Amino acid sequence: EPEVPSFIASKVSQYSCQRKTTLNNHNKKFTDAFEIMAENYEFKENEIFCLEFLRAASVLKFLPFPVTRMKDIQGLPCMGDRARDVIEEIIEEGESSRAKEVLNDERYKSFKQFTSVFGVGVKTSEKWYRMGLRTLEEVKADKTLKLSKMQKAGFLYYEDLVSCVSKAEADAVSLIVKNTVCTFLPDALVTITGGFRRGKKIGHDIDFLITNPGPREDDELLHKGLLLYCDIIESTFVKEQLPSRKVDAMDNFQKCFAILKLYQPRVNNSSYNTSKNFDMAEVKDWKAIRVDLVITPFEQYAYALLGWTGSRQFGRDLRRYAAHEKKMILDNHALYDRRERIFLKAGSEEEIFTHLGLDYVEPWERNA
Numbered sequence: 001e002p003e004v005p006s007f008i009a010s011k012v013s014q015y016s017c018q019r020k021t022t023l024n025n026h027n028k029k030f031t032d033a034f035e036i037m038a039e040n041y042e043f044k045e046n047e048i049f050c051l052e053f054l055r056a057a058s059v060l061k062f063l064p065f066p067v068t069r070m071k072d073i074q075g076l077p078c079m080g081d082r083a084r085d086v087i088e089e090i091i092e093e094g095e096s097s098r099a100k101e102v103l104n105d106e107r108y109k110s111f112k113q114f115t116s117v118f119g120v121g122v123k124t125s126e127k128w129y130r131m132g133l134r135t136l137e138e139v140k141a142d143k144t145l146k147l148s149k150m151q152k153a154g155f156l157y158y159e160d161l162v163s164c165v166s167k168a169e170a171d172a173v174s175l176i177v178k179n180t181v182c183t184f185l186p187d188a189l190v191t192i193t194g195g196f197r198r199g200k201k202i203g204h205d206i207d208f209l210i211t212n213p214g215p216r217e218d219d220e221l222l223h224k225g226l227l228l229y230c231d232i233i234e235s236t237f238v239k240e241q242l243p244s245r246k247v248d249a250m251d252n253f254q255k256c257f258a259i260l261k262l263y264q265p266r267v268n269n270s271s272y273n274t275s276k277n278f279d280m281a282e283v284k285d286w287k288a289i290r291v292d293l294v295i296t297p298f299e300q301y302a303y304a305l306l307g308w309t310g311s312r313q314f315g316r317d318l319r320r321y322a323a324h325e326k327k328m329i330l331d332n333h334a335l336y337d338r339r340e341r342i343f344l345k346a347g348s349e350e351e352i353f354t355h356l357g358l359d360y361v362e363p364w365e366r367n368a
């Protein structure tokens with residue numbers, strides 16, 4: 001007799017690192033609403049309510065069936081009153097009036113536009129909003145604003161950067177990055193991380209991890225050209241320092257938030273006939289693409305790979321699990337056991353899960 005897998009809500013872990021979450025989301029209409037609510041709280045810098053909705057969204061992404069009755073979420077972790085209210089309304093009315101209100105909210109709409117520019121975060125958006133600015137057109141027209149180098153690039157390549165990166169573009173860029181890195185470091189390992197490693201078909205950028213087996217990394221690599229725009233952040237990692245305990249820790253790797261010029265063959269060649277056709281010469285044959293390049297020392301590679309593969313929620317829960325269940329501190333560089341007072345070495349992601357006493361979760365099951 002075939003075994004029927006029964007779903008037991010009370011056995012679902014509150015930590016997404018103990019769940020397998022693929023991209024097959026059966027509850028998109030709920031999780032979309034939750035993510036709008038969470039983003040609005042992020043814009044208001046209310047981290048508690050923001051995380052509450054992100055955790056609830058993450059649990060529903062894991063459910064192997066679509067929720068149709070309130071009974072379906074009975075016993076599930078991370079379902080607070082605010083999340084339940086949204087679910088109840090979507091079940092009854094087909095949509096959430098709260099999420100709809102957020103989408104129509106003036107402040108939310110402005111922040112959404114502002115933060116869509118590379119280099120603009122919540123802090124800058126807040127500043128612009130307080131100055132009375134509401135749209136990107138108004139920001140661009142305001143000549144008193146002092147934009148950072150990053151934001152200037154963000155406006156310059158805006159149209160390209162808001163259009164998502166496809167898997168095909170990610171593969172093309174991957175070849176370019178690998179070839180370029182290998183001319184400088186023939187033994188280097190170049191790995192795509194982020195959403196593409198989790199199996200996503202589109203992304204807002206392409207994330208790369210670069211490491212050189214051997215005693216030390218090449219800290220000159222990022223200075224050797226290849227990029228349209230590049231904001232190099234030098235490594236600030238100090239040996240023996242304890243991992244960071246912050247929820248969303250920035251790591252200390254040398255990294256580069258870059259914009260790469262990807263040449264693309266023109267789709268329509270039919271009117272391409274004479275060299276005197278100046279109009280054709282002006283057709284842009286490239287696309288600006290956001291690329292994150294992270295250089296890691298070889299012995300930290302597994303930790304960096306786990307951290308940069310995400311999802312962001314999966315990473316948050318890994319660190320929360322390590323801290324609360326294991327008395328360990330995890331970040332993108334290392335894992336520290338506070339009871340034993342030792343750093344735990346790892347050569348692979350599997351080893352990190354083992355150190356934490358967790359079953360291994362494949363990258364494509366980390367879409368929490």
Ligand code: CTP
Nearest residue numbers: 194195203204205250307308309310311312315
């Ligand atoms: N990350 C990190 N440290 C940073 C920036 C990002 O550890 N300073 C991690 C994030 O936690 C995330 C992963 O790197 O899990 C990739 O980040 P990001 O590119 O923002 O997200 P993706 O999951 O790749 O999604 P997208 O398609 O939007 O790029």
Ligand code: MN
Nearest residue numbers: 024026064065
């Ligand atoms: Mn399924």
Ligand code: MN
Nearest residue numbers: 194195205207
């Ligand atoms: Mn990414």
Ligand code: MN
Nearest residue numbers: 194205207292
């Ligand atoms: Mn990124």
